[in-house]
Amino acid sequence: xxxxxxxxxxxxxxFSEFDNVYVxxxxxxxxxxxxxxxxxxxxxxxxxxxxxxxxxxxxxxxKMTTDYVNQTL
Numbered sequence: 001x002x003x004x005x006x007x008x009x010x011x012x013x014x015f016s017e018f019d020n021v022y023v024x025x026x027x028x029x030x031x032x033x034x035x036x037x038x039x040x041x042x043x044x045x046x047x048x049x050x051x052x053x054x055x056x057x058x059x060x061x062x063k064m065t066t067d068y069v070n071q072t073l
Contacts, residue, residue: 015042023051027072
């Protein structure tokens, strides 16, 4: 099993076992990938379901990171 397949299995478990799944999005590459994987997963398996996203503004981020977060959200 590759990393993508393992991620899909974990997302299946999370979204089937929990009514509310939130994604913490920092604006970094790792949380960006996770957010997009979750969005793709719910679009395929739970169309119409909302995906709550948590972002904390540290007020010390690079402007480009803040712009990316705002554009993504």
